[in-house]
Amino acid sequence: MSLYQQFSERVRANLPVALASVIDGPNIGAMMMVSPDTETQGSLGNTELDRVVARDAQGELEAGRTSVRHYGPEGQTTPEDLVNTPTVRVFIEAFSPPPTMVIFGAVDFTAALARVAKVLGYHVLVCDAREVFATNRRFPMADEVLVTWPAPLFAERGSQLTQRDAVCILTHDPKFDVPAVIGALATKVGYIGVMGSRKTHAKRVERLREAGVTDLELARLMSPIGLDIGARTPEETAISICGEIIARRTGRGAPSLRDGEGPIHK
């Protein structure tokens, strides 16, 4: 099987994989494939260089980062060792599995949010305890529709969720919201949004405090959910939520570009 075939199989299976390509220097065009759970495939032309690049590629994969790195022909990395040797520039491209969005509540807002999340490349999981509502027929765009309560879902999947993942709680039903928020807070997800008016949220905060949730934890919650763009319909609300997820990740305040200064890509 060619390197490309092995690579495409892993990407299709949503398994993490990094491709290292020599883009400048001796052996330009040489390729190597690195993954956390299988042996390194291919070679950049020198066993020591392969070893060092494989180590760096594992790190890039963990960080979900793609970058160009410089080495000596035998994998030298310290500046002293790089004097008087040709430089090998290696493009390390990390293919991480898609991030996950967990949406609680099988409502119309969920269908719209799941659609927009798919456009952004999320693996979308819809969860509701009511089996009449949580069906594949109602959410054909979701990757998974689970009829269960938040606690068992987080018990099973919570430890796999990372900073790149998001939890959106759209139920506004206290008996579902409270365990969903508590479960989400116990994970490392980068975004927790909870639907409801300011009044609903104030009442929810009371219940969460009674359940032992601290102020520091409450500060992680984005509620009312979404950016202030005047969204009304489920679709507009979905855009406002996804806009907020992007802005939280990039650390931007989300005003219009026209009204700011400086480069638009940072």
Added chain:
Amino acid sequence: MRDLLNDIDRWKAQGKQVALARVVDIEGSGPRDPGAAMAVNEDGEVIGSVSGGCVEGAVVAEALGILHGDKQPKLVKFGYSDDEAFAVGLTCGGIIHLFIQPLTW
């Protein structure tokens, strides 16, 4: 590159030669991050993109030059279009570095 796999597989199954162009580095403002990719087959069919449409035409020409020429991978760069040094460029003022290679691996 994830989005290109189906088309690349189809082209390969048809026995077509394929070149892959990937953004490897961006200086300043750039429309697409490193990893953005496009693929070109020997007939000039194109999938994917590496900028906001500014340099794709030139990339196709480079890719076809490689496939029909010496088949050697190549690092190319495109800069600001107002700069006389570059015939084709980005309107946003950045510099984009692309690695173009025949997909023979």
